[in-house]
Amino acid sequence: MNKLLLIIRREYLTRVKKRSFILGTLLTPLAFAVFFLVAGMIFSYSSDEDLRVAISDTERLLDNAPADPNSGLTFRLEREPFDSLAAQLDKSDYDVVVKMPTIANVRAKNFTVFYVSKDQLGLETQTQIQDGLSDRIRQYKMKALELDEETLASLRTKIELVSSGEKDESTFRSIIGxxxxxxxxxxxxxxxxxxxxxxxxxxMEEKTNRIVEVMISSVRPFELMMGKIIGVGFVGLTQLAIWGVLIPIFYLLTGLFFDIDPQQMNEMANTGAEIDPEMAQGMAAQVLEEIGKQNWWLIIPTFLLYFLGGYFLYSSLFAAVGSAMGDDYGEGQSLMFPITIPVILAFYIMIVVLRMPQSNLAIWSSMVPLFSPIVMPARLAFAPPLWQVALSMIILIGSAIFFVWLSGRIYRVGIFMYGKKVNLKEIWKWLFYR
Amino acid sequence: MNILQIDKVTKTYGAHRAVDTVSFSMPKGSIFGLLGPNGAGKTSLIRIITTITGADSGQVYFNGEPLNRSHPSQIGYMPEERGLYKKMKVGELLLYLAQLKDLSKAEARQKIGYWFEKFEIEDWWNKKVEELSKGMQQKIQFIATVVHEPELLILDEPFSGLDPLNTNLIKAEIAEMNRKGTGIIFSTHRMEQVEEICEYIVLINQGSNVLEGKVKAIKDQFKENLFRVDFKGQLPSGLGDSVRILEALEDSVTLQLLDDGFADANALLRYLIEANVQIQAFNEILPSLNEIFIKQVETTTHE
Known part of the structure; x- marks a missing residue:
C-alpha cells in the first residue's frame, strides 16, 4: 500500500475509534440542543416582580388603568394628589406611586413623569411603567384628536420589495440567504x-514523544504532514456528516421529549419576539420554499471546495506551528497568533458581508485567500457573480498549495528542533535550509 | 565491497557546523562503532545516512549507489530517544511501521509473529503501548527496527535504559543478525561495549572524524610500548637505564620501552632471562579504547 495512504488510514482510524471522539460526536448536538433550550428560556424570561403601582390622576385624564398581561405590575388609578400618596407610601399597600402629568398640549410628545417607590426600580419595571403610561396617554390623545384605531392602522404601510426583473429576489430571500x-x-x-x-x-505529540524520528526514517516529512492533514480532514468530514444527520434528529427529539414544538423553541430563541402562530406557519412554509429554491447543486460543491481549500491552507499552517513548538504548549502560543488573527478577522468580515453581500468589502475580502474560505461560503446563497467565485477559488487553491509547500519546509526542520525557543525570525531561516 | 561509504559529508545548521567533511567507509556485514562525545555530530550524521536530512555537500553511497529514496527500506534505525505511538496497540503499531518499510501486510504479520515468538510475547498483540513497561517498550522498538530485515542496522545507544538481562538478549540478536550478514552501525560513547562488539570504529569530534579503522589496528597505533612483567627474584640493577619504570612492586613491574633502549619486547625478555630473572608472566599493555577516545577528544577539541 502507498505510504501516504497508510498514514492517512492510521491518522483517521486512530481518531475515529477513540472513545472521546465517539462520545464527543454524539454528545455535541445534544449539548447544542440543551444550550439552545436553556438560552431560549433565559432570553424569554420576563420580569416576575409583583409590584403594585398607583397613578395619581387628579385631573381624571385616564379612563382606566394600564393593564399588560405579560407584566407583573398591577396599576391602579387614584384621585388623591401625588404628594399625599407619596407621603403615605410606606403605610399603603402600593410599591410605586406615579404622578400623571398634566397634558396642556395634546400634540406634546415628551412628558416628564415623577415617581416614588419603596425599593429601587429595575430597568424592566421602569420600561413597563413607561410603556403602560405611554399607551394610556395615547388613548387620551386619540380621544382628544377624535381618531380611532382603524384610522391609525390605515396609516401604517408595509412594503415588500420584489424585483420585477429576471432575478427573483425579495427581502425575505436575502434573510434566508x-x-x-x-x-x-x-x-x-x-x-x-x-x-x-x-x-x-x-x-506536537509526535515531536514530543520522539516517534517522529522513527517515522521520518521511513517516510518523507512532507508525506507524514500531508497524511496527517488529510487524515484529520476526513475525521472532520465524518464528524460534520454525522452532525448533519444527528442535529435535525436531536432537534426534533428534544421537541418531543420536552413537549415543546420546535416552532416554539425558535420563538423562544428569537428573544421572545411575538409572532402569531398563523403567520409563523406561513413563514415556515415560505422558508422551506426559499431553501428549496436555492441552487444547491452549485452551493454544496462550491462549499466543499472552499472547505477543502480553507482547511488545507490553515491546517498546514497549524502543522507548521505545531512542529515549531516544543513540549511547552504555552510557549508556542505567540506563534499561533499570526494564524488565529486572520481567522477571527475573517469571521467579523463575514458578519458584515452577510448584510452587504455585494459590497466592495465583500468582493475584495473574498479574493484574499486567508479570508475567502470563511467569507465566500457566506456569500454563496446571494448568488455572487460567477467570475468572482471562480477567481477567488483559483486564488485560494493556488495559495493553499503554496502554504502547504511553505509549511512543509518549516515542518521538516521544526520537528527535529528541540530545546530551542523558536520565534518567527528563526522559522523564516528554516525556509532556506537545504 | 562497502555497504556504506561516506564521502566528505558536510552539514551546517545556521552558524553551527554539525558535520564537517566526514569521510569513512564501512565494509559489508561488519559491526561498526560510531563514536564521539555528546554533541559531536553522530546523530546529525546518522540522520543524513537515514535520509532524514540531506547533506549540504559530499555524498553518501549505499551499496555503491548514491543514497536515494529507495534505501530507507533497507535501513533499520533505532534512535537514541525512543518513541512509539503510546495509544496504539502493539500489534497494530508494528504492522504500521513494517508496512511503511515496504513490507506487505501479510509479510509484516508473519515477521512480527516470528519476533513475538522469539521474545515470548505472543500475548502482547492487543496491549496498548502505554501499558508496557519501559523495558518492554524497548523490545517493541527493537522489533520495529529490525522487522523488515534491513541490510544496515543503525543503533543509537541501543542499551541505554535496558536491564542486564534484556541487554544480553538484544546483544545476542544483534550478533545473530550480523552472522546473517547485516551490517551494524553502533553509535555510542560507552567504550567497553564498543570494544566488546565492534570490528571497526570511527571517532568523531566537533563534526570531524579524528580516527578511523579496525579496532585492533587503532590499538596498535596508539600503544605506548608498555609491558607488565611478573617475576621472582631480583631485577638487574641497570634495568632503569634502558627502560622507564612506571611501577615497581615486589614481584611485578610495569615499564615502558624507550626508543634508544631495547629494540623490541623480545630483546627485553632475553635481557631479563639472561640476568636470571624468573619470569612468571609477560604482558603487553594495550591502551583501552576509552583511553584513546579521551585522549583524542582532548587533543582535537582545543585545536
Whole structure:
C-alpha cells in the first residue's frame, strides 16, 4: 500500500475509534440542543416582580388603568394628589406611586413623569411603567384628536420589495440567504479551528514523544504532514456528516421529549419576539420554499471546495506551528497568533458581508485567500457573480498549495528542533535550509 | 565491497557546523562503532545516512549507489530517544511501521509473529503501548527496527535504559543478525561495549572524524610500548637505564620501552632471562579504547 495512504488510514482510524471522539460526536448536538433550550428560556424570561403601582390622576385624564398581561405590575388609578400618596407610601399597600402629568398640549410628545417607590426600580419595571403610561396617554390623545384605531392602522404601510426583473429576489430571500450563508461561514470558522488545532496537537505529540524520528526514517516529512492533514480532514468530514444527520434528529427529539414544538423553541430563541402562530406557519412554509429554491447543486460543491481549500491552507499552517513548538504548549502560543488573527478577522468580515453581500468589502475580502474560505461560503446563497467565485477559488487553491509547500519546509526542520525557543525570525531561516 | 561509504559529508545548521567533511567507509556485514562525545555530530550524521536530512555537500553511497529514496527500506534505525505511538496497540503499531518499510501486510504479520515468538510475547498483540513497561517498550522498538530485515542496522545507544538481562538478549540478536550478514552501525560513547562488539570504529569530534579503522589496528597505533612483567627474584640493577619504570612492586613491574633502549619486547625478555630473572608472566599493555577516545577528544577539541 502507498505510504501516504497508510498514514492517512492510521491518522483517521486512530481518531475515529477513540472513545472521546465517539462520545464527543454524539454528545455535541445534544449539548447544542440543551444550550439552545436553556438560552431560549433565559432570553424569554420576563420580569416576575409583583409590584403594585398607583397613578395619581387628579385631573381624571385616564379612563382606566394600564393593564399588560405579560407584566407583573398591577396599576391602579387614584384621585388623591401625588404628594399625599407619596407621603403615605410606606403605610399603603402600593410599591410605586406615579404622578400623571398634566397634558396642556395634546400634540406634546415628551412628558416628564415623577415617581416614588419603596425599593429601587429595575430597568424592566421602569420600561413597563413607561410603556403602560405611554399607551394610556395615547388613548387620551386619540380621544382628544377624535381618531380611532382603524384610522391609525390605515396609516401604517408595509412594503415588500420584489424585483420585477429576471432575478427573483425579495427581502425575505436575502434573510434566508443570510441564514444559509451565516451557517456555512460559521461551520467553516469552527472547522478551521477545531481540526486545525487537532493537526497541531498531533504534530506536537509526535515531536514530543520522539516517534517522529522513527517515522521520518521511513517516510518523507512532507508525506507524514500531508497524511496527517488529510487524515484529520476526513475525521472532520465524518464528524460534520454525522452532525448533519444527528442535529435535525436531536432537534426534533428534544421537541418531543420536552413537549415543546420546535416552532416554539425558535420563538423562544428569537428573544421572545411575538409572532402569531398563523403567520409563523406561513413563514415556515415560505422558508422551506426559499431553501428549496436555492441552487444547491452549485452551493454544496462550491462549499466543499472552499472547505477543502480553507482547511488545507490553515491546517498546514497549524502543522507548521505545531512542529515549531516544543513540549511547552504555552510557549508556542505567540506563534499561533499570526494564524488565529486572520481567522477571527475573517469571521467579523463575514458578519458584515452577510448584510452587504455585494459590497466592495465583500468582493475584495473574498479574493484574499486567508479570508475567502470563511467569507465566500457566506456569500454563496446571494448568488455572487460567477467570475468572482471562480477567481477567488483559483486564488485560494493556488495559495493553499503554496502554504502547504511553505509549511512543509518549516515542518521538516521544526520537528527535529528541540530545546530551542523558536520565534518567527528563526522559522523564516528554516525556509532556506537545504 | 562497502555497504556504506561516506564521502566528505558536510552539514551546517545556521552558524553551527554539525558535520564537517566526514569521510569513512564501512565494509559489508561488519559491526561498526560510531563514536564521539555528546554533541559531536553522530546523530546529525546518522540522520543524513537515514535520509532524514540531506547533506549540504559530499555524498553518501549505499551499496555503491548514491543514497536515494529507495534505501530507507533497507535501513533499520533505532534512535537514541525512543518513541512509539503510546495509544496504539502493539500489534497494530508494528504492522504500521513494517508496512511503511515496504513490507506487505501479510509479510509484516508473519515477521512480527516470528519476533513475538522469539521474545515470548505472543500475548502482547492487543496491549496498548502505554501499558508496557519501559523495558518492554524497548523490545517493541527493537522489533520495529529490525522487522523488515534491513541490510544496515543503525543503533543509537541501543542499551541505554535496558536491564542486564534484556541487554544480553538484544546483544545476542544483534550478533545473530550480523552472522546473517547485516551490517551494524553502533553509535555510542560507552567504550567497553564498543570494544566488546565492534570490528571497526570511527571517532568523531566537533563534526570531524579524528580516527578511523579496525579496532585492533587503532590499538596498535596508539600503544605506548608498555609491558607488565611478573617475576621472582631480583631485577638487574641497570634495568632503569634502558627502560622507564612506571611501577615497581615486589614481584611485578610495569615499564615502558624507550626508543634508544631495547629494540623490541623480545630483546627485553632475553635481557631479563639472561640476568636470571624468573619470569612468571609477560604482558603487553594495550591502551583501552576509552583511553584513546579521551585522549583524542582532548587533543582535537582545543585545536
Amino acid at each position: 443570510a441564514g444559509i450563508g451565516g451557517a456555512m461561514g460559521m461551520i467553516m470558522y469552527l472547522a478551521v479551528f477545531i481540526y486545525g488545532t487537532m493537526v497541531m496537537r498531533s504534530v
